Amino acid sequence: MDILQEALEFEKAKMSNMTTSDRVTASREAKRLILAINEIYKNTKDETLMDVMKRLTVKKKRIDVRLKGRPDSGI
Template sequence: MDIIEKAERFEQEKTTFKTTSERIEASRKAKELILGLNEVYKQNKEAAIMDLMKRLTVIKQKIEKRLKGRLTV
């Protein structure tokens, strides 16, 4: 399976990760996909790949925000 197809499939999957381990796994998978897409982007310079990387980054940031939790003052 192509890295672009994997990334699109990950983007379409459910994004409700109930447990901490699911969130960690999803964050790592998103990072792996983003880095893989970056290697492809370096060769092709296609705007569609960059857009996909940006969307995955937003998903990854949301997951990591949930992992870190809220700051208590």
């Protein structure tokens, strides 16, 4: 389960003072980890894997908000 170790290291990594390029790279890495863990989850249905995917998704969404900006209210 090397992918889980990578996911835990990614979770612990600091996301402050990142350049736009670093954010793009981090977002892609998060997506890669989530999809890899999802493939394992499909076979095992282990709830701990689902929890890891949820935490990574939250972190990825935060990175994406910083990249794309918050959506306008439409006014």
